Amino acid sequence: MKRSEINKALKEMEAMIREYRIALPPFCNLTPEDWQGMDHEYDEIRDNMLGWDITDYGLDRFDKVGFSLITLRNGNPKKKEQYPKPYAEKLLYIKEGQMAPMHFHWYKMEDIINRGGGNVLIRVYNSTPEGEFADTPVTVHCDGRAHTVPAGTQVRLTPGESITVFQNMYHDFELEPGSGPVLLGEVSMCNDDEHDNCFYEPIGRFPEIEEDEPPYRLLCNEYPKWEDD
Numbered sequence: 001m002k003r004s005e006i007n008k009a010l011k012e013m014e015a016m017i018r019e020y021r022i023a024l025p026p027f028c029n030l031t032p033e034d035w036q037g038m039d040h041e042y043d044e045i046r047d048n049m050l051g052w053d054i055t056d057y058g059l060d061r062f063d064k065v066g067f068s069l070i071t072l073r074n075g076n077p078k079k080k081e082q083y084p085k086p087y088a089e090k091l092l093y094i095k096e097g098q099m100a101p102m103h104f105h106w107y108k109m110e111d112i113i114n115r116g117g118g119n120v121l122i123r124v125y126n127s128t129p130e131g132e133f134a135d136t137p138v139t140v141h142c143d144g145r146a147h148t149v150p151a152g153t154q155v156r157l158t159p160g161e162s163i164t165v166f167q168n169m170y171h172d173f174e175l176e177p178g179s180g181p182v183l184l185g186e187v188s189m190c191n192d193d194e195h196d197n198c199f200y201e202p203i204g205r206f207p208e209i210e211e212d213e214p215p216y217r218l219l220c221n222e223y224p225k226w227e228d229d
Contacts, residue, residue, distance in 0.1 A: 121155070
């Protein structure tokens with residue numbers, strides 16, 4: 001992706017967040033210049049990859065496959081003594097035409113919540129021990145209601161509705177055409193993008209960036225480390 005595309009995506013997500021009157025923590029407003037002076041007091045942000053995140057899954061087709069997100073809080077399974085939080089929280093912004101590819105998590109259970117905007121469609125499958133789609137009914141938990149749907153069903157979430165995605169449950173998501181962009185919330189167990197994502201088709205996670213203009217914000221995998229004097 002070009003840095004200009006990333007900057008544009010970040011500003012679009014900020015505008016959606018302002019529209020729905022959601023206040024972000026201060027670190028979401030830090031500039032690249034601010035980060036040059038952030039010492040070890042800010043290691044939790046660095047170590048747990050809090051902050052802005054743009055993913056095109058390495059495919060360079062962001063308007064088709066990908067979305068924008070912010071990790072607001074997170075623990076760290078690799079550093080449990082230092083960061084004992086067992087939970088994470090995110091905001092996700094998806095435009096019409098974008099989608100997230102099919103995947104599941106070995107460890108993480110999550111609730112995906114439609115916080116506002118259009119309608120999101122989440123397709124669900126159980127997985128087999130071999131990592132394939134199981135041709136078995138899927139028990140879906142949505143806002144206190146448990147019901148069973150056929151494999152491959154797209155569960156429709158209107159604003160305010162949510163779905164619980166259990167471990168080893170394949171899911172993807174896209175928007176209902178014509179319903180407009182969506183701001184999603186995600187409340188989950190600790191997030192570990194390096195080790196806990198199983199994509200049905202092998203793909204990447206973070207974009208390769210072409211620096212055609214200065215960064216508006218640093219992404220969560222770009223923070224400079226603080227060097228002790």
